[in-house]
Amino acid sequence: MKFSEIGIEGYYYDLPPSGGKLRASPEDFTVEEIYQNIERREDGNVLVLKLKVRNWEHNRLLRFLARIYHVSPKRVYFSGTKDRRSVKIQYFSIPGVRFREIELEDVEVLDHFYAERPLALGSHSLNRFVIVVRDCNPALFTKNCLSVREKGIVPNFYGPQRFGAVRPVTHLVGRELVRGDYEEAVRLFIGFPGDDRFSSQRNNFYETMDIERALAEFPSSLDLEVKLLRYLREKGGDYMGAIKQLPGNLVSMFIHAYQGYIFNRILTERMR
Template sequence: MDDSYIGIEGYSTTTPGIRAQIKYDPESFIVNEIPIELPQKPDGKYTVLKIRLTNWDTNKFLMHLADRLHISNKRITYAGTKDKLGITTQYFCINLPAGQDIGEIHIKDAEILSCFRTDRMIKLGDLMGNQFIIGIKSDDSIEEKINNTVKQIMENRGFPNFYGVQRFGSIRANTHRIGKLILQNKYAEAVKLYIYDPEFDVEDYRKHFGETEDAELALKEFPEYLTFERSLLGYIAREKKYDNAFSVFPRNLSILFIHAYQSYLFNRILSARMKLTGSMYSVMEGDLLYSVDSYCNPDKRELIRATKYNIDKLNRLSEEGRIRTALPLIGYNTEMSGGVEGEIESHVMESEMISTEDFDISSNQKLGSSGDYRVMSVLPLNFMVLEKNRVNFSLGRGIYATSLLREIIKGNLY
């Protein structure tokens, strides 16, 4: 799959790529969440579990955990979603009455490292960032090449903050296409594409559904482990319609389709910005910007607009790494950039034949999105090359390690 499929084009560095592979086994991709401060309180309302997971998708693990605890999955939250492939240490927050113990929990490839109570509920994004320890498999000597690319990234004041392929589905990278169909009110097409996508799927049971659209037959053929697909098929078989089928998913899962399409648009906008300017830190009149911390996490309390009166000051602050230009995750309340950047955003929207109003989904308000902003460039912290071609570094919340590795490898990562 070419990167352009998910809206990514170009690189911010000019160093040569390397022939390499990542995620060749679980130990080659280790992610440890760096949490915000969570004051512990013995009689607190929430129970927090720190869990090490091996090859678990975050949402699927949440559903298994809820099942083991005999509670609704809506009573469990988490700080960050993680890809299935790898070893991850994550924090899950469970709403249990004071005095009620979670008891013994045994789930395959899941180890509870610690458990405590707090009065603060963990919400998505309640992280400082993530630490990564990643193996890069190559037959070449690559340490010098890696360090040269990282040096250029530091000189450039950052690398492009693209959404990685995991955002779009690590095996079937089509969630953004499903999201666009939902925005276009093509609900039946969206549901069918989730169950069978001819661009990715080769399994006979998926092909049979694509040919027959017989949900009852598909329920007999689809494997038990495909719980999400089977939930949709059960709804279709029962209700004899596709409308509102995604309501069988938790909202935090069904909204991912819309978020994935927003991410695709962001990638396209950032790719066009890079092609036009080639800079990771130059501020243009009309840009929108955030102050950032050492992890490049934005302070979203104030969105700064660049004008002819403040642009010199903003460029100095940007070069110092204190602010970052932010590009829109387009929604129905999005304030678009001005100037040249605004023209880029308008061009991408026109080419997609999508408007901001489309994100206010009248047929299903739970899937609507008001929009957000994301800084266009970021820096790694404490980057080191370890023994055996392993790299260790930290990134702010929501920043994809694969986007950094893409700059280093400059080719297919898998």
Template sequence: MIKSPWDIDKELGLWWYSTETPGTGGKLRTVPEDFLVEEIGDHPDSSGPYLLCKLTKTNWDQHRAIKAIASGLGMSHQRIGFAGTKDKRAITTQYISLFKVTADDIEKLTIPDIALTPLGFTQHPIDLGDLKENRFSIRIRSIVDKTLYSGFNEFQNSLDEGIPNYVGYQRFGVTRPVTHLIGLEVLRGDFQEAVRVMVGKPGTHMGEHEREGRACYLESGDPAAALHLLPPRLSLERSVLHHLVEKPGDYLGAIQSLPRTLRSMYVSAVQSWFFNLTLSIRLEEGRSLTEPDTGDRLIWPDGRTDQITSSTLRAAKVQIKRGTCSISLLLPGGKLIPETGADDRIIEHILEENGIKTEMFDKMSSVLNTTFAGSFRSTVMKPQIDHHIEDEDLCVRFSLPPGHYATSVLREYMKADPLNMT
């Protein structure tokens, strides 16, 4: 293992690289065409009130794209369903469902760098997680040490042993890693501070107007003054400020005015951050991600989980070696998990350290109309990567299950500045 030298990795709980191969450096997403993502789903044609469409977008933030589509169709963004959040600086293809929209409505819609193809109707909306996998085709440019091309097979051998299944940068942000910080304030019930973090906290690589607008709100808390300064592209921040101009002091209402999937993302980012921290502490303590111990929890591909006891330890080792299941960690939520294993004690300590109790997740489930029951996530992933060299750039292709992050794979190979990976 190698400790990450990057401050943002320390902040987001991405403390370790499990591979010991030298990092190539390099840069992702020099142009959107360098990062292609294709969602693979199973959405059979039927009949019903939901129009199923294939959405291809180039260099669009997911939530802003959904809001733009909703605005163009004259409908609420709450009536658009999608299975997963896709990368911004990329060309991504995915499926969405639109309630009571026709193919003719889609034909009239024109949004730059967004293409919608009607596929038929379905009885139920697409919801988060309704996909089989994501396929990636990625080009890594400006590699620092090109002699490491020949070492890719060694790197693949390391992947075969398993690498940490960290929740990647996209869940938190890199230039402004605030999603989990907003979620912490939401869970604590401090909606005023949640808005303050969302709108005011600065980031890197900000333009003049963004920097001035965020600083204005951070210093004054004046939504009208900040609105005057923030650029139009920050539509989510501006919608929150518009709400506060119309209803001063209604910070909960401002949060509730955001798309349900975004509200959910703030709290799920906290769960993901706790997962990353727990995973990194487990590695720091020298405990294996593939060799189980009593108290560890197993997860199967169908989501079923079980906790290892002294009497099942031997069988668990056999099952993990066969690849039928893997060790998992908790993404804590409203369902209380008894403290029985070493990882459970770590999670309980992290929750306590951040002033979070399990009942807060239940409370926010009702306040935000989204369930935060908690779940388990595998500690490892073992992707198979195809690669070739093109014009001295490394081109890779691989597939990942839902909720797994391509950057968590590529950071192991590149070991580059996270700012070069977004």
């Protein structure tokens, strides 16, 4: 990914790069939700799960939790959305169910209890991050950090994670949703090629919009894309309806990503 693709152009500091790699593995990016207080109630009707999750896409995990507890994914509540390529400690809540074991690869139940109310978006106090930078020049890295600390100014850009580090498409989809071009939004969501291992299949759809070919080529692991393709095969050109098949939090993320792109462009111009 080029930073210019997400609205970042130029650097505030003229410092030599210290090198390094981010997220060489999911363990290199750990995030934990911190709550000031979640009231535990033995007689509560809402199950709260504290999970340690490795390398799971957020909405896919919601769907699997919903299957385990026989509820709609809309009944699985959470406070925040976390990056896929990471290890995250995150809370989920499900009203009206009792605890049962979760047997999913790379998902560990750290705790479970009951509460009176489900989690609301933004209800946790903060996120605690542990980020590992590998193969950098430690002395130069430290020197650069001290230089930044001395000046005390850091342009607060939205980074690649807001836009999709592997396939920076979220802001592009958001742009088309704002414009009301639902066909182009669907085309980008399904077909915009990135650096993932399905770039060839995605590019085929992006160029041809051939639904049957895409359904034959796309693996089941791309479940949201396949869901939209099946909807379009059944409903024809109902692209607005196709967008409505996506989880609401994902559609909101597209809009927020486009807002982030605009913010980055404005901040770039202010730096100039």
